[in-house]
Amino acid sequence: MDKSEKTVLVAGGAGFIGSHLCKKLLDDNYKVICVDNFLTSDKNNLQNLLKNPEFTLIEHDIIKPIQNSTLRLGLGQSLDYVFHLASPASPNKKSAKSYINYPIETLLVNSVGTYNLLQLARQFEACFLYASSSEIYGDPEISPQKEEYFGNVNPNGVRSVYDEGKRFGEAMTMGFVRKYDLDARVVRIFNTYGPLMQAQDGRVVSNFINQAIRNKPITVYGKGSQTRSFCYINDMVMGIILAMSTSNTKGEVFNLGNPDERTILELANLIKKMTNSSSEIIFENLPKDDPKSRKPDIAKAQKMLGWRPKVATEEGLQKTISYFKNII
Numbered sequence: 001m002d003k004s005e006k007t008v009l010v011a012g013g014a015g016f017i018g019s020h021l022c023k024k025l026l027d028d029n030y031k032v033i034c035v036d037n038f039l040t041s042d043k044n045n046l047q048n049l050l051k052n053p054e055f056t057l058i059e060h061d062i063i064k065p066i067q068n069s070t071l072r073l074g075l076g077q078s079l080d081y082v083f084h085l086a087s088p089a090s091p092n093k094k095s096a097k098s099y100i101n102y103p104i105e106t107l108l109v110n111s112v113g114t115y116n117l118l119q120l121a122r123q124f125e126a127c128f129l130y131a132s133s134s135e136i137y138g139d140p141e142i143s144p145q146k147e148e149y150f151g152n153v154n155p156n157g158v159r160s161v162y163d164e165g166k167r168f169g170e171a172m173t174m175g176f177v178r179k180y181d182l183d184a185r186v187v188r189i190f191n192t193y194g195p196l197m198q199a200q201d202g203r204v205v206s207n208f209i210n211q212a213i214r215n216k217p218i219t220v221y222g223k224g225s226q227t228r229s230f231c232y233i234n235d236m237v238m239g240i241i242l243a244m245s246t247s248n249t250k251g252e253v254f255n256l257g258n259p260d261e262r263t264i265l266e267l268a269n270l271i272k273k274m275t276n277s278s279s280e281i282i283f284e285n286l287p288k289d290d291p292k293s294r295k296p297d298i299a300k301a302q303k304m305l306g307w308r309p310k311v312a313t314e315e316g317l318q319k320t321i322s323y324f325k326n327i328i
């Protein structure tokens with residue numbers, strides 16, 4: 001079937017990852033419906049997409065069920081794929097957009113919101129993808145993290161609204177696979193960065209780059225010895241699309257991320273050097289339940305999806321630095 005006849009719904013499509021995903025799907029000739037309530041984003045990321053006649057923007061909170069009439073589907077038009085990326089995603093409580101500051105919204109969008117989108121996918125017999133997170137591993141006791149690892153999560157700590165929300169969303173997705181034979185899968189996204197991240201949403205890469213460009217102090221939490229692995233946005237979008245479109249992925253869970261592990265202090269120094277910044281690096285208290293390490297084992301995605309990140313960390317950072325320099 002011609003891709004131009006296929007319709008894709010992206011919930012959270014105005015966000016950082018969602019807007020890149022919408023763009024790639026439009027480039028690949030899909031019709032795209034973006035559903036978003038702009039809780040942690042605005043229309044800026046969609047500026048170029050709004051001109052495309054194959055793109056429809058629907059302002060809607062997915063905690064409320066989506067009526068067919070809301071989708072504005074044409075006569076006989078099916079809905080073929082549903083991507084669920086809607087959720088606050090920043091752990092930084094200093095940012096107004098952080099899930100720490102939207103605790104109830106975060107729990108509901110990953111539970112009730114996931115249920116509503118799964119019901120929609122079931123009604124249209126559409127394929128479904130749930131964007132989970134490496135946060136379901138909590139503060140992991142093993143590294144790298146494989147999909148089989150159950151994690152080490154504080155069930156009621158400050159990050160639990162996100163971690164447990166994502167764990168519930170995964171369980172709900174698999175419930176629909178088992179009970180209704182829905183063609184659904186889960187991707188566990190590890191730290192992703194790139195252009196269109198918001199300068200103010202408190203995530204480590206955008207924070208460091210913006211502080212460095214402005215020659216302001218670069219704030220490292222703890223001693224900076226905690227590790228993260230950073231995946232460039234284009235690689236992530238390819239992984240998400242392959243997880244949805246590759247055959248035999250129903251009921252599967254995939255880690256998607258870049259296994260190139262760095263300490264946070266290493267990242268701060270690298271960004272400082274790449275921006276020729278005179279910023280000093282300062283140290284603040286480590287937030288509660290901050291994970292000590294994050295490194296995805298991506299062997300499963302490599303084997304089943306033929307996917308692995310192609311953009312090296314330095315190359316991706318350079319593109320992201322150029323983006324932020326342009327918009328400042």
Ligand SMILES: NC(=O)c1ccc[n+]([C@@H]2O[C@H](COP(=O)([O-])OP(=O)(O)OC[C@H]3O[C@@H](n4cnc5c(N)ncnc54)[C@H](O)[C@@H]3O)[C@@H](O)[C@H]2O)c1
Binds near residue numbers: 061192
């Ligand atoms: N960026 C990362 O490094 C990362 C890592 C792990 C997981 N994820 C997951 O990937 C997804 C996208 O993350 P992102 O970085 O693009 O975040 P983002 O905040 O930029 O985008 C999330 C989008 O969801 C929308 N949204 C939130 N609640 C909603 C609701 N109730 N109804 C409709 N829309 C709603 C927001 O307005 C926003 O546009 C999220 O589910 C996040 O948990 C991201």
